[in-house]
Amino acid sequence: MEKGVLDMEVRPMKIQFNAADEALDKKEAGKGKQNRVNKDALTTVLYPVLFGVLILVLWQTQLLHRILGTDTFTLPLPGRIINIILANVPEILKNVQATVIVAVGGLVLGSVLGYLLGIVAMAFPKWGYGGISIASAFTAVPIVAIAPILNNLTKDFSDDPHVRSMIAKTLVVMITCTVSMAINAYRGFTELKPFSLDLMKSYAASKMTVFLKLRVPNSLPYVFTALRISVPASIISALVSEYFAEYIIGVGRQIRESIVLAQYATAWAYILVACVIGIMMYAILLVTEGVVLKGRRR
Amino acid sequence: MKRKTAKLAATILLMTMISITLAGCGQPTGTAGGETGTPTAVTASSGTSDTSAGSGKYYDPIDSVEYIIKDAAGKGKVGNWGLGNEYEVQALLAKYGQPITFLSQAFDMDGFDNDTILLASAMTYNELGLVKNSYAGGYGYGDKVGIIDMNDEGVAMLEDNIFCTREFAEKHPNTVKAFLYASMKGWEYACNNPEEAAEIVYKYGSSVSSDHQAYMASEVKKLVETDTKGNTVKDYGRMDDGALQQTLDLAKQYIQLSDPAAAEKLKSMTLDDIRDASYWEEAMASGGQFGPLEKTSVAIQLKWLPQAQFMGYYVALDKGYYKEVGLDVTIIPGGGDIGETTAVYTGQVDFGVTWVSNLIAANAGGMDLLQIAQVYQRSGLVLVYKLN
16 A cells, blocks of 8 residues: 555656666676666665655654654554545545646746746846846745735635635735746846857847747746746645635645644645645656757756 | 836736736636536535525524524525534534535624525624624624524534543643632632623733623623533533533534544544543542642643633633642633644643534544533534524
8 A cells, every 4th residue: 555655656757767777787787888877867766765765664663753752643654644545535636636726727827927027027128127026025925924815805706615715726826936937037038148149130130030039949948947946836835825715625725624623644644645746746847848858958 | 218118118018917817817717616616525615606596585583493404504505614613513404304514604704794604603602792792893683683502402512621631630630620620610700700700801812802702701601501401500610421422422423534543433432532520520529629739830722712712711810719729820822723632632731622522533533632621511502594
């Protein structure tokens, strides 16, 4: 049972892992050439996995409890947590769906808005960067402060409490995702390769052509840099905004409800689910980045 | 000049973009939300959409409880706060053969006021007062509302108690008895002088107005001095096994635990797993004389904000009853997400006030909490509805 979940967490890396494993076998057999990349890949995957397994073993054998000075009630054993997940699959999936819709919806909206803001800032460089710096103050506003405010602001959006709390939560995620994208998109548009702009000028390229042929392609890696910040942030803000939502649904909300009702094992089950969502979304981002930016970096 | 125009144009562009995004984002997420709009066990989402159907038509004083519950449940307009406060309402719905789903009710009564909720949960000493009275924060309905009492319907579950961990009670028996003795003395004084008790609570910090505090004190007195059958109780804090057993039976039926291990434990729970009357009995028989106290500085965690719901403890503190028995007591208000069971279990505080059903759920989840006194002898939860 425990193995199942562990597999789920490392699945995105597993392919790499197997390849690296094979490479090692070959090397040991004295046949193939050393493959530097695969060896690096092996160690980068192996060490974290080993560390995870070590923690898991300490946890299940309760040594971890002794180190942290806690008990099996506050930190339930992994076996029990997995049991709860397996016994409540439909219920958990329903909550996961609500959380993922909010996180992805807010991420997309926030990123698109941020990219457009980046374009605006690039078009008017005199005040553009300063404007973005001011906008970045938004990220300093804690989610716990925005979430209840947006909850109240969206009260009239819909008669259905489920719909309006979804809107409120998505807006919170959107706000947290906008700024990092705006800053990075602006940098992507302006930090061009030396002389590339001069080259375009020598071709007498119009501003539009410069934008489409030079600036947009140049901004792509920066977009992914922004997404690397935004994706985890979107999950976190989705989870936190659920705390304040009117309608009781979502992984974050279940963590809260379980803790209020002193059901710590159930809370931990949802915490694990939240971790899996985060890891999966990040892995999807990394794979997408690898495909889109193939041959562009390094 | 040119720069100014550019600036102006950019500002306008920015404004429109933000407003378009803000306005536009409502739509896609709205539909996305609709797709997952399956009602959970806690909330019937269909209930709020047809506000027009129920408005203007309420209930008559001659309507039977059965008719009112079936009508409100049929429209999906029964409200409760959830978070462990819902079991009595669910038991009542089940009694009349209705599905046990309800709307998530906020901690104000606005939903009841604007007819989103036809049959709203209310505590006699708190929300019901706000609905009826017209002082600050009240809705001023006066006699234009009717109530369904959980005690009359036979689905009462006991609420505010005093508890600590079993380990603490076993290690500090004299402290526990001294604390119970002084607290009950405080409750006795508070119930005999509710107005003064309300003022004392107000002095120690209050979340509500002094008028509401006075109303609350008079209503809490009724809950402390009357049992579920309507008989007068003068043994403050006594544990009525009949009422406790009913609470436990209903809890077993309606507390839904996702954790299979906890659900198993709940099923096999008996009264001996949750309460021990011996400390209270010995405390009441002691006449204020205890052996050496094992711990003199103790704290009690309340379930909610400072209000007359907890007047006994504030009176005992203010009148020096705790000092008389040699205790230095700190009262820690609750509210929001503060879990009184967790606070006591982890040893941050020594005693706590919670509802018996919450204690049962916590023990099922793996805590070992022990109820040492039952302050409220009957359920304070009612369902309130408007009259035509």
